[in-house]
Amino acid sequence: MSSESKKATIQEYIKGWGPELEIGIDVVDEEHKMFFELIEQVFEAANSGYKEFESVFQVVLSHIAWHFKNEEDYMKSMAIYTKYVETHRDIHSQCISQLGKMRDAVLKQNSEDDMVYQKELAINLAYFVKNWLIFHIVGEDYKIAKQIKFIEAGNSPQRAFEMINEKMDKNIEILTITLSNLLKIYEIRNEKLLEIEADIKSSLNKKEKQLQEQIQENKKKSITDELTGLFNRRQAMFVLNNIWNEYQDPTCAIIQLDLDKFKEVNDTYGHHAGDLVLKQFSNAVKYFFDTNELCNKYKYNDRDSIHFCRLGGDEFLVILQKYSLDEAVAIANALHAVVNGIEVLDEHKKVIWKGSTSIGVACRNADNRDFESVLKAADAYLYKAKEDGRNCVRSMLHEIGGGVFLAEYL
Incomplete structure (x- = not known):
């Protein structure tokens, strides 16, 4: 296959579900496919308005949470190495938490205290969750199927886990770790930005409260006799x-x-x-x-x-x-x-x-x-x-x- 054909194939599965993203476990692959169908609705809803986006994205979050639990239960049922299941669960948990924070940032309060829909952030969030899942499938989920094959071949769960790491190409391993770290950096950066924004908002609210209190105090002084506290x-x-x-x-x-x-x-x-x-x-x-x-x-x-x-x-x-x-x-x-x-x-x-x-x-x-x-x-x-x-x-x-x-x- 030429480099141009490979590039075209990559672009196709990045745009939507394709056989390149199948890991060989029917129940998991079917749930992944359902996700890609839902995420396309998010893009469409994001362009319509906040109510439409929130409604569809809530469905996506529910589906992701449901899928993650099913995937974790499936790994346990197939006797996957406990350490790997726990690591996988932590990745799922971080994803749900991050998506919730990113969703909250889509609706922001402006200087007039009006809630404003951030359309660009909504579309960006849709891209993020779609590409995160692609990376997760390629970087982690395919390991599930491989471990099951090793276990069915008579290896212990721990040995199966060790074997997938031994057989992983070092370049791919480095790439996977690097991309994973980049995602973590992005998530930490996003959290810090939200914290900074919350601190700024809190500071502005505090200053506004102090200003109003000062205005009320000045008003009170302007109508009050200082010595007796009576009206002047x-x-x-x-x-x-x-x-x-x-x-x-x-x-x-x-x-x-x-x-x-x-x-x-x-x-x-x-x-x-x-x-x-x-x-x-x-x-x-x-x-x-x-x-x-x-x-x-x-x-x-x-x-x-x-x-x-x-x-x-x-x-x-x-x-x-x-x-x-x-x-x-x-x-x-x-x-x-x-x-x-x-x-x-x-x-x-x-x-x-x-x-x-x-x-x-x-x-x-x-x-x-x-x-x-x-x-x-x-x-x-x-x-x-x-x-x-x-x-x-x-x-x-x-x-x-x-x-x-x-x-x-x-």
């Missing part, structure tokens, strides 16, 4: 604007308050003492809002209906979404009583501030159509409280002779 003036205005825009006719009351004689604390004991007063005051009021029954009346879906804010210095604002003026005054009076119970001590247990606060309360009504006018009204009542001697609550109810209509919540 910016957030207070944002909340009020949202309430007025979200509801066409919102019921909303505002409490404005400051700490009486706070300047004296700073002037007498220093700003450190002033900070201590502000923090203890804020903590006591936050606890009051968390535990008072009326303060939790309109809390819904884990959304706060009361927003406690520090405007600056010793000035504070309480936004009471959904609360009427009666309810707001009831809360203000209860809050006033809580503040009167505060005593701030220095490191020497000396009282540096005895709780005292002036409070103004206003609510949306016909005269207050926007939140700025409600704020202005609450501020006016705050100054009215100061004019009346400080440490008291003032609102429209007090002007008309009203008191606290919701005493049961105090």
Whole structure:
């Protein structure tokens, strides 16, 4: 046969099943032939899309696993040398593992977190598994038939195994070992690439998480008063604007308050003492809002209906979404009583501030159509409280002779 004829014959069996790939064991040869028929379907499916590829390739994997087990069982039944069977089994196991990893790489996640089908990798995988099986048949499976012949001729399984190695042409043996090593190198390289890709993805996800956490932290800082942890003036205005825009006719009351004689604390004991007063005051009021029954009346879906804010210095604002003026005054009076119970001590247990606060309360009504006018009204009542001697609550109810209509919540 000419070299051109040999080349043509090689190309034919590489393209598909042919007699050159038969090892002389009918049951094994038939399963090999079935595989080549299936792999052609993989090539066709790979060009169609991921769903088609995955469906057909899963059938191929199932067939390979089924064939490997049948082949291993057949070798045992024919008393093939145990060491050879174990080596053969290891080769099968590595193949299944590698094909699974290569299949997983066919569907990749891009930078937008979309899953993208890698058509070229799918086709490459089909070529790999087809050529791997050809190499395995020529390099390993033919040894099964040879060992069976030696055993049937009266040799022990171990001797039969030794004889196939003795009779193997050294050049072919070197070629087989070399190609086997090349395949292992390729498999290791592929695994490392997948590991690197997984590490990069993990690193990117970690950085993205850190970035989002930093964004949230920066956002929190931008709306939070650093000293007290309360909402700051910016957030207070944002909340009020949202309430007025979200509801066409919102019921909303505002409490404005400051700490009486706070300047004296700073002037007498220093700003450190002033900070201590502000923090203890804020903590006591936050606890009051968390535990008072009326303060939790309109809390819904884990959304706060009361927003406690520090405007600056010793000035504070309480936004009471959904609360009427009666309810707001009831809360203000209860809050006033809580503040009167505060005593701030220095490191020497000396009282540096005895709780005292002036409070103004206003609510949306016909005269207050926007939140700025409600704020202005609450501020006016705050100054009215100061004019009346400080440490008291003032609102429209007090002007008309009203008191606290919701005493049961105090």
